[in-house]
Amino acid sequence: MTLHIETPLINSRALSLRTGRTVLLKLEGLQPGGSFKLRGVGFACEEHKHRGARRFVTASGGNAGYAVAYAGRELGIPVTVVVPQTTSERARALIRGEEAEVIVHGASFGESNDHALSILRDGDAYLHAFDDPLLWEGHATMVEEIARQTERPDLLVCSVGGGGLLAGVIEGLRRVGWSDIPVLAVETAGANSYDQALKAGEPVTLPKIQSVATSLGANKVTARIVTLAKEHQIRNCLVTDAEAIQGSVTLLEEHRLLSEPACGASVAALARVPEYFPDAQRIVVIACGGVGTTSQQLLEWSDFYRLECDPLTASHSDEVNSLESQQS
Template identity: 55%
Template sequence: MKLHIESPLIESRPLSLLVQRNVWLKLDALQPSGSFKIRGIGTACEAYARQGKRRFISSSGGNAGMAVAYAGRCLNIPVTVVVPQTTTERAKALIARENAEVIVHGASWQEANALAQSMLSDDAAFLHPFDDPLLWAGHASLVDEVAAAGMKPGAVVLSVGGGGLLAGVVQGLRRNGWHDVPVIAMETRGADSLSQSLRAGHRITLDAITSLATSLGAKQVCQEAFDLARSHPVHSVVVEDIAALNACERFLDDHRILVEPACGASLAAVYEQIPQLAEVDEILVVVCGGATATLDQIRQWAARPDIKAA
């Protein structure tokens, strides 16, 4: 069985009316594991299973771990996921619900990843959350589905954490001959490693993740995403946490789908009407998903004085 679904591609009437142009949504929030991650991670897990691997080990702030856990359960392969201390209780519970072992270690993904790497053995496969060609090839299927639907976007809006989705989408655009379609790469302030890297001209490492969008919390974007951001038309945009949180609530009202702040960063591009989209007629937003935040959490975060004042 295929581990990911062909997600719906719909026109958003509320967002289209808001910006007076067509806005399309690729609803990967409806994937079985709750996010786009299952596209690439499912591809990788199936490849490793064919190689005879008997255990999957991953490091994740939430969504990648959920995808590995789901894939492992479907393939009858045991899974261990190492998550950082910033991971929400809900995310840990959802990973464990897929019968995976959850280990909490370190203040950020980097520390969790170091422990996960130390646990590898010959019969185990390591599932990186964003830096693996197998993942990018799997994520590229998202663009294949859009092309098969006969819709060519004027721009693709997506969120960037470690850069796996960006790398996959650009790969998908290129293999469909859409070299001219720009990507709007959205980050939240405090998790903006791509934006800072592009300004510096080389990959930088953030001192810490200070954004609430912990799913975007890679201190350094992967080399592939950085290189593609300089060779493909990619526009880097950073929004405040409050804009991402407000977008989550507005999207819930508009489309009855709850997403986490990492996805809210992409939706904020339309709700905040960023200038980079001012001349784009057919806007495609990757609703990447994320089952790790509840509505109560989103409202609590948005009510914090330091967030409201941003």
């Protein structure tokens, strides 16, 4: 018995029609913790409880903290979550609702994480939000589920914050014998710590996060995903905040799914598939979820960050026009 559940994998008719490809959505927002985070966090918390932990301590912008709080309540272990000032009031309230202590400290995840480490005492188990092999092991279970739920895809698409999801996805692909399936890793332009790490060949620290996709706001990624880029076919792409928000709006309108822009970014990246993986026809998108956004906030953002057209439809139209011109 695990703390996470097996989530549906659905064929998105709407996204398939818009892109001219078969698009499948892995609905991780349906986890009890609201995001994929519960997979790795639940696995790690159970392991730490088995080792005798008497309190769980973590730092998080929201989703990981909520997952630790949920796991702690389910396992009967007290939880302290340190969140940065950028964490929404909704996310803080949800964490408190799981009977966890919430400490607001710092302007970024890095500052919150340093504070979390400073308050550790004997009997505490520290849970990093993304840089922990136990998390990657737990996150890998989603790919094992995908392999049971569908035939082999041509491409997986997932968002990248600190890199825990990406590391888990690659481990999962290896587990099921799909090591040759490429991954499109997605960030917003104002939270591009992986993009910068790949250019430098090692993790670098961003001086500031400038994106509404705060769940992608890790100033520095885990070194693991920089190494994995040398071992696995990973392409990194950037989308704008406006595109990420539109991706979340699309999930809300077409599938009645409320998600953060960090999740919408992966939907938006479908418009980049013709550029990065033109032959990919069967695509699985990890709809990672997120609890920090309300429907009202999402609609307000979509009004402020307005796009002139749907980039998915435009991309498909451009591709069709290109093919027609080649044939004529």
